Amino acid sequence: MNALNIAEYMQTLGLQARVASAQMARASAAAKNRALKGLARLLRENVAALQADNARDLERAVAAGLAAPMVDRLKLTPKVLDTCAQGCEQLAAMPDIIGEIIGMKQQPSGIRVGQMRVPIGVFGMIFESRPNVTIEAASLSIKSGNACILRGGSEAIESNKALALLVRQALAEAGLPEDAVQLVQTTDREAVGQLITMPQYVDVVIPRGGKGLIERISREAKVPVIKHLDGNCHVYVDDPCDIDMAVTVADNAKTQKYSPCNASESLLVARGVAQAFLSKIGAIYAAKGVEMRGDDAAVQILRSQAAINSVATVVPASEQDWSEEYLAPIISIKVVEGLDEAIAHINRYGSHHTDAILTRDHMHAQRFLREVDSASVMVNASTRFADGFEYGLGAEIGISTDKFHARGPVGLEGLTSLKWVVLGQGEVRL
């Protein structure tokens, strides 16, 4: 397709999505759940066929010399497909939030006023590599009564096409419009440019992928974007605190997994507990091969411990380190005077994602919760908990680092809006 054809093609998808979204908005919970359960069944019934389509993507990926971990992420194993099917069934079992009415109150004029939760309309999802995101996005879209346009990575196009066909079949079998979930069939980049600049058809765009992709989309989009940028998460070890608990949590926040955005990248320690805390956590990090980049005070404490110094890399941190999202076994460490400096440091260098205080002091906990300007603020818990499932949302659309509309882990509610409902008995305005 040339650019003109792509524009036309995307407009067609947009119009079809808009039409389907009106039907989805009034679909019954039963029909939506039927589609989700049907999709789960189809995924389980078609494992062999899906793996055959997936094999063509894998061959191409290997031929193109893609790194092994990237090829792995492309794979539709029976286990991956079963997880997708389970996800659909879990969504089907969740209560339907569409149509709920909240806060209905009578006003002095006599009218009763409340708000009804309704689907946002049409969303676009742009993602890379992993084809199971096709099923995740489709199922979230069905459950929330929206229509969606999905644009996956070119490396997974055959897998995505096969999965999208099953979604359409499940929709049709449930009596819902097939166009409620549409996959962009071209891998031309121009299609993304179109998708993010059709406010008449697309109400919100959710990019999932590298920072470069997300920044480009945010810059060029003419529709709202639920975007997730950096996760430079902090753990602040306060004075007073329970040192053993602090060590357990700070260890988990850094080392339970290195790659997630909610893993902690920076450790702040109150001077009063620095010696006791750093000697313990330093030994653990050293044993796990975590490189420590500290300010002068931290480096001095860490290097003074033979058990740490002999096996670990302890180096002075540069100014840049305080802003860094390593996603690796590296952590920056700073000794601070206390709460005020910790809050100021986090608000200055952090990415407003997730930050935790480990403390016994109630007033400090309250101030930290209120004054740290992050999507998730925690007391005595690991930053690794910043996640839609851990928060009890039942599903996660994405994580937002913005303040507008949705902040932090976004559940199904992020794909809805509230409209005002007014019930009267013939009241008029005076």
Next chain:
Amino acid sequence: MNALNIAEYMQTLGLQARVASAQMARASAAAKNRALKGLARLLRENVAALQADNARDLERAVAAGLAAPMVDRLKLTPKVLDTCAQGCEQLAAMPDIIGEIIGMKQQPSGIRVGQMRVPIGVFGMIFESRPNVTIEAASLSIKSGNACILRGGSEAIESNKALALLVRQALAEAGLPEDAVQLVQTTDREAVGQLITMPQYVDVVIPRGGKGLIERISREAKVPVIKHLDGNCHVYVDDPCDIDMAVTVADNAKTQKYSPCNASESLLVARGVAQAFLSKIGAIYAAKGVEMRGDDAAVQILRSQAAINSVATVVPASEQDWSEEYLAPIISIKVVEGLDEAIAHINRYGSHHTDAILTRDHMHAQRFLREVDSASVMVNASTRFADGFEYGLGAEIGISTDKFHARGPVGLEGLTSLKWVVLGQGEVRL
């Protein structure tokens, strides 16, 4: 100032606003209310001085040949200033929503998760003519714990400067940062261009004014915009309905005031009640000089009534009429087969602002509420109720015709966001 200086100037305002917003976010309810009550007092104490500054704007407006109603809107009379002062006092009396924690629930891991309401940060308000908007915006900003940058119309610059000085005095006297409310001191249009493209300093922009201004800002903004475009509001008279009640409400919705965005512009009537309803409402509209633009069926009924036909303008509606926001004594009228056609017509031609059904049928009422895709949907009430005060919000930041973040009348909550709060006892992720 030249363009370069303006860019620098606006960046300075932005940085100052960002710094002040952190202080405002942690300000106590008592300090914010002290500032609001202080501002009310200062407004009352400085009536003469404010009128002297206002007179300079008025003189310039008259010399420039501004129309009398425009000059009127510029006037800071003692009554206008007292209304502003009362508004500040009412806000001071309202509960503080900042810091409230909602939905705190324990999760299977043991952590408790909820959401805390916090200020959104910095907002920009762009408005025309009426200088009292300076006080409205400043007081809303103070109450909601935000900082704001205000850009008023050039015709009111002297009045706005004088009012903004009082706001700064009130902030300082309450121990709050003066830069929490800043007025752009230049009338150069380039300042607006800067204000709406500084996402690092401005979290949301709220334009108030004509459609041209709002469209331009939406097109060029690099930050979210709470925008209010058209209000093509419908009243649908269903079958069955209480004809007398329907006549009372349809009359009020159109004629109580012609200029507000929530006045109805289009009347849909179910065929079964068309004869009975149109002959009554037609006589009222005719008596009030409302021009009626109908489809064939409506025109036929209206013209068949001598009492209407002799005094009123009854003309066939063009296709364009169904989309028109008249803001004038004109109404389009269409006879429809019933609920389905009414809903389809509203969703196609309406502006998704406010639409009402007048009915006795419970199922029809439920379907109308759910399926009409508008910010406000009403049963048996006048569209004129679509208003923050009538909805019990206590204050109105603006009205949003978007679905993202805020929809319909926006209260103080529209200037806040919810961050996640996690309370643990040393829990870690497994």
